[in-house]
Amino acid sequence: MTAPILAVRGLVKRFGGLLATDSVDLEVLPGQIHALIGPNGAGKTTLIAQLSGELRPDGGSIDLDGQTIDALPASARVARGLARSFQITCLLSDYSVRDNVAIAVQVRQGHSFHFLRNVRRDEGLRSEAETRLAAAGLAERADEIVANLSHGERKQLELVVALATKPRILLLDEPMAGLGHAESQQMIATLRELKNEVAMLLVEHDMDAVFQLADRISVLVYGRIIASGSADEIREHPEVRKAYLGDGDAAC
Amino acid sequence: MPISKLGRPFFALAVLAALIALPPVADAMGQPALTSMAARILIYGIAAASLNIVLGYGGMVSFGHAAFFGVGGYVVGILYAHHASGDPLFGFIPGSNQLLVTLPAAILVSGLAALVIGALSLRTSGVQFIMITLAFAQMLFFLFVSLKTYGGDDGLIIRRANEAPWLNMRDKQTVYYVCLAIAVAFFALLWRFVNSRFANVLMGLRQSERRMAAIGLPAYRYKLAAFVISGMGAGLAGALMANFLRFASPDMLHWTKSGELMVMVILGGVGTLFGPLAGAAVYIILESVLASWTEYWQLGVGIILLFVVLYTHGGVQALALRLAGRRP
Numbered sequence: 168m169t170a171p172i173l174a175v176r177g178l179v180k181r182f183g184g185l186l187a188t189d190s191v192d193l194e195v196l197p198g199q200i201h202a203l204i205g206p207n208g209a210g211k212t213t214l215i216a217q218l219s220g221e222l223r224p225d226g227g228s229i230d231l232d233g234q235t236i237d238a239l240p241a242s243a244r245v246a247r248g249l250a251r252s253f254q255i256t257c258l259l260s261d262y263s264v265r266d267n268v269a270i271a272v273q274v275r276q277g278h279s280f281h282f283l284r285n286v287r288r289d290e291g292l293r294s295e296a297e298t299r300l301a302a303a304g305l306a307e308r309a310d311e312i313v314a315n316l317s318h319g320e321r322k323q324l325e326l327v328v329a330l331a332t333k334p335r336i337l338l339l340d341e342p343m344a345g346l347g348h349a350e351s352q353q354m355i356a357t358l359r360e361l362k363n364e365v366a367m368l369l370v371e372h373d374m375d376a377v378f379q380l381a382d383r384i385s386v387l388v389y390g391r392i393i394a395s396g397s398a399d400e401i402r403e404h405p406e407v408r409k410a411y412l413g414d415g416d417a418a419c
Numbered sequence: 420m421p422i423s424k425l426g427r428p429f430f431a432l433a434v435l436a437a438l439i440a441l442p443p444v445a446d447a448m449g450q451p452a453l454t455s456m457a458a459r460i461l462i463y464g465i466a467a468a469s470l471n472i473v474l475g476y477g478g479m480v481s482f483g484h485a486a487f488f489g490v491g492g493y494v495v496g497i498l499y500a501h502h503a504s505g506d507p508l509f510g511f512i513p514g515s516n517q518l519l520v521t522l523p524a525a526i527l528v529s530g531l532a533a534l535v536i537g538a539l540s541l542r543t544s545g546v547q548f549i550m551i552t553l554a555f556a557q558m559l560f561f562l563f564v565s566l567k568t569y570g571g572d573d574g575l576i577i578r579r580a581n582e583a584p585w586l587n588m589r590d591k592q593t594v595y596y597v598c599l600a601i602a603v604a605f606f607a608l609l610w611r612f613v614n615s616r617f618a619n620v621l622m623g624l625r626q627s628e629r630r631m632a633a634i635g636l637p638a639y640r641y642k643l644a645a646f647v648i649s650g651m652g653a654g655l656a657g658a659l660m661a662n663f664l665r666f667a668s669p670d671m672l673h674w675t676k677s678g679e680l681m682v683m684v685i686l687g688g689v690g691t692l693f694g695p696l697a698g699a700a701v702y703i704i705l706e707s708v709l710a711s712w713t714e715y716w717q718l719g720v721g722i723i724l725l726f727v728v729l730y731t732h733g734g735v736q737a738l739a740l741r742l743a744g745r746r747p
Contacts, residue, residue: 221629241632243635245635250634260627262626273616279617279619279620283608
């Protein structure tokens with residue numbers, strides 16, 4: 168069996184009396200999409216925040232590629248190959264689409280203590296940004312200011328920016344949220360193609376997307392993982408049906 | 420912002436030519452005071468543009484930048500005092516009246532002050548950051564007020580402007596041209612700076628610190644570096660001001676001076692290259708024009724500032740661009 172790229176053991180997070188993450192164990196294998204589902208308020212975004220380093224857990228450990236990253240701040244985790252996308256898109260809204268990607272490439276290339284050379288004329292940054300935008304079908308929007316993008320375009324750009332950090336594992340916080348049907352289908356196709364390059368932990372409410380994409384699914388309820396398995400196992404799991412899928416009703 | 424590729428350098432060159440021609444023209448017009456006014460505009464322009472690095476480009480509202488301006492001035496003043504008296508500072512640092520020594524010293528010391536103050540202040544953000552920078556600046560203000568050796572409340576008189584090789588610095592016009600040359604060099608460097616990789620991440624941090632962390636940028640060290648650079652620029656301006664006025668006083672560090680610098684940045688255009696210089700010009704011209712009418716000249720400045728903030732959407736620079744028929 169291959170070693171997991173991301174291994175979470177006994178992760179605990181408390182907010183006062185509320186146990187938001189209750190001894191979570193989770194593994195993501197290379198080349199896999201591991202979906203994390205659960206009703207609203209189950210603690211999915213809290214879990215992502217702890218994995219990415221925005222929130223400090225109260226207990227447990229997180230290993231990236233066999234090495235613990237518990238002590239690392241968010242920015243250092245990115246350098247180790249852990250990238251994320253945001254549920255509510257978080258981009259540099261005054262910058263153009265191209266600049267949003269180019270700055271991620273710039274940060275990936277090393278420190279930014281360069282004070283004199285013009286960054287906009289840096290062919291290396293520019294061409295990589297444009298290649299990545301072209302691959303995502305955003306090439307024509309490269310000069311647009313991010314504030315003028317549609318919701319769907321922003322979701323796509325979030326993904327392009329995350330990929331520009333060259334991650335080994337991608338934490339996706341509801342990449343389909345708010346997308347129309349066609350846009351969702353396109354996003355699903357994109358993610359499926361990406362699977363060979365980068366492992367993913369996918370938090371998503373869109374059950375169609377989850378069952379189409381995920382190699383493994385974990386179900387989070389009240390901060391605890393109540394079940395973990397393949398798509399078919401999860402579909403048939405009695406506790407999951409009760410807690411989450413609403414006993415045969417349409418999902419969500 | 421799309422900026423016309425041709426119009427701006429042309430305009431900048433025209434302003435530069437006017438500034439070079441100013442002293443003889445002002446003398447011929449019988450208005451030599453115009454030259455001192457222009458020198459003060461240049462010096463405050465450097466200080467305001469330095470503040471703009473953190474305020475406009477970095478989104479860090481520092482309310483204590485007069486501290487670095489004043490430290491720069493006092494470095495010149497204190498080095499001069501020790502040069503005049505002959506006994507070294509702290510027993511081992513000889514005094515100096517050489518501009519080529521005092522200016523780098525002023526930049527260095529104000530940079531160190533900014534490093535200490537920034538390292539502590541940048542652990543906070545938002546309103547706390549404003550308050551803590553203000554508090555540090557006021558601490559330095561009271562320090563210099565209580566330093567009786569260096570004039571305390573009354574300030575420190577510098578009998579003669581610093582000397583520079585081949586230049587007669589006793590001549591006010593020469594001092595003006597030195598200020599002009601330094602301002603040109605400063606803004607040329609700043610122009611390169613604002614297009615650099617460093618400024619790119621700095622502006623990214625202003626827009627979203629969360630996003631910058633998510634692409635792997637450790638924010639603190641970049642914010643601190645920007646704060647130090649900004650403090651060094653303010654220190655340079657303070658050193659020039661001390662040379663120009665031949666005087667350094669605690670007033671240079673007072674919080675109202677920090678406020679004035681902020682007003683200049685806002686008047687001119689936050690986060691623009693030449694906006695702070697334009698803002699300094701507007702502020703100082705308004706000050707002298709309005710002060711000749713009434714001693715309540717601040718009221719007039721206040722009303723105009725209100726107008727600028729409410730209606731120009733980006734200060735004098737944006738207004739000028741719009742009047743010239745361009746989208747700012």
